[in-house]
Amino acid sequence: MFTAQFSPVLAMDSTAKASPMMTIPVRVLGSAPRRQNVMSLRVYVSYDGGKNWKALTIRQGKVVVRNPAVGKGISFRAEVTDTKGDKATLSIYDAYRGM
Template identity: 50%
Template structure:
């Protein structure tokens, strides 16, 4: 899991523990993006990026 706090210029890896990840909430009116890279046992991989996954209040 990766999260940018600068509009997507720099992605920071965040650890996933017990199926959960902790991210800092964005400032009011700003959005946060999320990127996940996954792989199965056969080595098949996928990357999913969600821009503006949610906005700060």
């Protein structure tokens, strides 16, 4: 079993300053965490509760997103495939809100 983990730096109430760009670490956890076992990791962001997803570029284990507007949420989806062809998808709706 494996999954992805997003690690944004947030306020204690799970909010982030609205609109500025933020860099968020993302990594694979579980049975495929070593780089040689992960065939692909794709990350997506949604600003409308998962109705529309936009692919993000992963650079050095991080993605860059524009934080949501005040009172609005941001959602993430990660799709991980290991070298055996096993797949896992993680969706986090309203991961945090803009303040």
